[in-house]
Amino acid sequence: MKILVTVKRVEDYESKIKVKPDNSWIVTEGVNYRANPFDEIAVEEALRLRDTNMPSEVVAVSIGSASAQAEIRSALAMGADRGILVKHDGFLDSDAVARLLQKVVEKEKPDLVLMGKQAVDVDDNVAGQMLAEYLGWGQVTFASKKEALESPEEKAKKPGLKLGADKKSMQAAREVDGGLEVLEVQLPAIVTVDLRLNVPRYASLPNIMKAKKKPIEELLPAALGVDLSQKVKVVRVEAPPARAAGIKVADVPALVKKLHEEAKVI
Amino acid sequence: MATILLVAEQAQGHLKKATLSALTAAQQLAQKNGGQIQGLLIGPGAAKSAQDLAAYVGTVLTVEGAGFEHALAEVHAAAVAEAAKKVGASDVVIAATAYGKDVAPRIAAKLGAGVASDVLAVVSANQFKRAMWAGNAIATVEVATPVKVISVRATEFAAAQKAGSAGSVQTLGVAAPPAKTKFVEFNEVKSARPELTEASVVVSGGRGTKGDFKPIEALADVLNAAVGASRAVVDAGWQPNDLQVGQTGKVVAPKLYIAAGISGAIQHLAGMKGSKTIVAVNKDPEAPIFQVADYGLVADLFKALPELTEEVKKLK
Numbered sequence: 001m002k003i004l005v006t007v008k009r010v011e012d013y014e015s016k017i018k019v020k021p022d023n024s025w026i027v028t029e030g031v032n033y034r035a036n037p038f039d040e041i042a043v044e045e046a047l048r049l050r051d052t053n054m055p056s057e058v059v060a061v062s063i064g065s066a067s068a069q070a071e072i073r074s075a076l077a078m079g080a081d082r083g084i085l086v087k088h089d090g091f092l093d094s095d096a097v098a099r100l101l102q103k104v105v106e107k108e109k110p111d112l113v114l115m116g117k118q119a120v121d122v123d124d125n126v127a128g129q130m131l132a133e134y135l136g137w138g139q140v141t142f143a144s145k146k147e148a149l150e151s152p153e154e155k156a157k158k159p160g161l162k163l164g165a166d167k168k169s170m171q172a173a174r175e176v177d178g179g180l181e182v183l184e185v186q187l188p189a190i191v192t193v194d195l196r197l198n199v200p201r202y203a204s205l206p207n208i209m210k211a212k213k214k215p216i217e218e219l220l221p222a223a224l225g226v227d228l229s230q231k232v233k234v235v236r237v238e239a240p241p242a243r244a245a246g247i248k249v250a251d252v253p254a255l256v257k258k259l260h261e262e263a264k265v266i
Numbered sequence: 267m268a269t270i271l272l273v274a275e276q277a278q279g280h281l282k283k284a285t286l287s288a289l290t291a292a293q294q295l296a297q298k299n300g301g302q303i304q305g306l307l308i309g310p311g312a313a314k315s316a317q318d319l320a321a322y323v324g325t326v327l328t329v330e331g332a333g334f335e336h337a338l339a340e341v342h343a344a345a346v347a348e349a350a351k352k353v354g355a356s357d358v359v360i361a362a363t364a365y366g367k368d369v370a371p372r373i374a375a376k377l378g379a380g381v382a383s384d385v386l387a388v389v390s391a392n393q394f395k396r397a398m399w400a401g402n403a404i405a406t407v408e409v410a411t412p413v414k415v416i417s418v419r420a421t422e423f424a425a426a427q428k429a430g431s432a433g434s435v436q437t438l439g440v441a442a443p444p445a446k447t448k449f450v451e452f453n454e455v456k457s458a459r460p461e462l463t464e465a466s467v468v469v470s471g472g473r474g475t476k477g478d479f480k481p482i483e484a485l486a487d488v489l490n491a492a493v494g495a496s497r498a499v500v501d502a503g504w505q506p507n508d509l510q511v512g513q514t515g516k517v518v519a520p521k522l523y524i525a526a527g528i529s530g531a532i533q534h535l536a537g538m539k540g541s542k543t544i545v546a547v548n549k550d551p552e553a554p555i556f557q558v559a560d561y562g563l564v565a566d567l568f569k570a571l572p573e574l575t576e577e578v579k580k581l582k
Binding site for chain 1: 338339340343363364365367368369370371372374375376379380381382383384393396397398399400401402403404405406407408409410411445446447448449450451452453454455461463467489497500501502503506507508510513514521522532533539542543544545551556557558559560561562563564565570573574577578581
């Protein structure tokens with residue numbers, strides 16, 4: 001089976017995010033970048049599915065500037081077979097991302113597209129679902145599994161997504177309000193992954209070296225025939241309202257007194 | 267005149283509370299664009315919960331029948347898009363619950379609409395505020411398309427009030443398209459406690475609990491509170507996924523949030539810093555949770571929480 005997996009270059013969540021003084025965007029100088037953590041879970045799942053269903057191929061796709069090669073390389077170092085970079089500088093809304101991915105999917109014809117449920121920069125949680133609709137495919141969002149991340153199944157690196165015996169469908173548990181819902185989706189399909197699907201592997205040094213030789217194809221939006229005009233524009237970015245500094249209380253009775261008499265919440 | 271289509275969420279004939287918050291956002295939008303709100307309910311129980319919704323909005327449309335038994339995104343998106351076209355909707359508003367997040371982008375793709383996702387505030391007829399970078403920045407986004415899809419963070423809007431007179435209910439003749447997804451089963455997390463996103467008090471535990479949630483639960487019970495958890499707790503399998511508070515889990519804004527044994531990673535703060543009063547109990551005086559806490563107590567939660575539980579009992 002052929003699996004396409006997305007890897008977005010995002011600001012490292014360990015980096016301090018500050019808003020630009022002109023409120024146009026965040027300060028990007030001095031910020032570290034990395035692959036979207038949800039996408040790393042998608043890559044891990046793609047590799048597990050590949051390795052239990054050979055012959056298979058995992059193609060890592062990123063949309064972004066030339067720098068996003070680094071995130072594709074990290075997916076290749078985890079074990080993906082080859083990469084595709086759709087090169088574009090500057091902000092794209094989720095709709096444009098979905099339409100670019102649609103073109104890549106139409107070209108590559110994968111059986112499965114795995115994506116993080118959201119990118120931790122704009123936290124939109126939109127592109128995967130839009131891609132599914134544009135392709136007319138079924139979707140499973142927020143894919144998870146019943147087994148905990150400390151379970152023997154996870155330790156054995158088993159895929160959480162269950163491929164059907166005929167390899168034409170897949171079962172997946174998804175995190176919804178009030179519990180876990182299990183859906184069966186016909187392939188090809190879009191699956192967006194949540195935190196508890198797996199624990200992504202670290203790339204080993206030999207694999208990092210090997211990844212340097214794996215091919216990355218470059219595509220341009222214009223050549224894909226995609227109009228990038230924004231349906232959703234970011235017009236202003238500001239710092240969140242700060243919470244007033246609180247106080248430390250000495251003991252439980254003091255806390256209860258504050259909550260009862262000052263905050264009046266108990 | 268503009269029509270705002272509110273996609274309501276219901277289960278077995280019961281309207282979800284988040285829908286009433288989404289309705290408030292829709293009402294604010296109606297004030298900006300002069301539109302009228304119509305409600306839409308899909309699936310088994312739609313006709314029953316339509317009576318409830320009609321107490322709030324002038325017109326409620328219902329879609330029921332074969333193929334709508336489960337909330338499959340592709341099927342629901344098709345029904346919403348068809349309804350939106352029938353009523354000439356300028357806006358589709360939906361609560362950003364698991365259901366809303368699943369279905370809203372597909373509705374937008376069907377309608378050629380831009381989607382403002384998980385909005386915190388309605389700025390104008392086409393501008394909305396939303397959180398980015400785990401709430402480290404608040405963006406104002408402008409939706410440039412003639413039809414807009416807006417998903418609403420329910421904790422940021424109070425529940426709507428009932429209207430003076432009851433609205434009308436109409437059945438909409440929409441057939442479910444063939445689906446590529448099939449419902450298999452639902453593994454419900456049963457709890458006698460209030461639902462996390464709806465509770466007015468939340469007691470959350472973190473890694474400091476070492477998996478023992480008894481002190482958290484005992485305190486929650488005397489406060490009639492929901493129980494929450496940090497990501498570490500859920501990752502370890504100590505508590506179900508459904509209880510995770512944070513950027514990628516549930517966003518809560520109760521009047522009282524008690525964080526016990528939670529260090530306060532930015533991802534956790536993104537899910538609870540809208541709470542009115544925040545209490546932190548942590549052994550580590552340097553824990554970042556104290557920076558957002560109104561009241562911080564440096565203590566072992568296994569000593570402090572039982573004591574707190576007893577003190578609260580005395581008050582009642």
